[in-house]
Amino acid sequence: MKNGLSFYAVGQATGLFLAITFVLCVAFDLLFPQHAMYDAWRKLLPGFEWISWSSFWLGLIESYGYGWYFALIWVPLYNFFLCSPGCGSGQCCSRHQVK
Secondary structure, X not given: OEEOOOHHHHHHHHHHHHHHHXXXXXXXXXXXXXXXXXXXXXXXXXXXXXXXXXXXXHHHHHHHXXXXXXXXXXXXXXXXXXXXXXXXXXXXXXHHEEO
């Protein structure tokens, strides 16, 4: 059995979630320009401008990268607190083990 979260699984899942969300938001902005969010994207994604293919690919890559950044911070914190000394010996409790 393995304890804690997988860094790779969380990184891939979160990165793909944010990349797919970015694509859906760009599509929404193109379909409904009166409700566009591109000003928010320009503030959150360095180098992103509305809209060119190079800017789209840059935003997609940055969104995916933010997912990995989240995993880089979240997974070690989660695994640290999962296996905190509150269980007694400082090792992960059996109730926290992932099958």
